[in-house]
Amino acid sequence: MSYGGSDPQSDSARFGTDAFYASLGRAFVTMCAVIPVLFLIEAIDKGIGGGELDVAGGIIPRHVSGLDGVLFSPFLHAGWDHLYGNAVPLILVGTFALAGGVRRFIWSTFVIMLVSGLGVWIVGDPTTVVVGASGVIFGYLGLLLTRGLVERSWWNLGVAAFIGLLYWYQLYNILPTDAAISWQGHLLGLLGGVIAAILFRRKKPKTQPALYSPTTTTLPPI
Known part of the structure; x- marks a missing residue:
């Protein structure tokens, strides 16, 4: 599904316009509002549930009972350190992803969660429980x-490069490692972001040829 130039949010995609800055500000406030919800879920899980929410809502690879984690696992975390580590990157990449349009953001998030979550469920270690928003974070980066490439947007390319420089030390987490992290979720999340950017790209409006009305010319008398 492609979004053409008739998209009412097209002005907000143009760097430097008032609509762009307004969209960026709204996106930042929205993402900042998401983080307290994640902290509340973690508090309920650790304070009341004793960590049972992670097992109930996490992805358990190749177990039917763990398939619902495709939807729920991004909202759960293995501990406070895990959540703290994801909070700031989620605000950062989420803000710029959301600024590109609410509808595109929602559909893109769904695709990222689906590709990352189902991929982990298929290829992950069946003896583990996978939780966390990091797959979505890598998805937004992708x-x-x-989006910068397919829409020829220097702004999106610059943002992705800037975030990559800030968190370059985390990029190795898309490769196999012995650490207790789901590198599969990170890699597949990145892939999900690539797919979403192509599916929901915004096409530039085609330039219409100028129309000239016929005119008459009065010849000077001979």
């Missing part, structure tokens, strides 16, 4: 980078 979304911004690919």
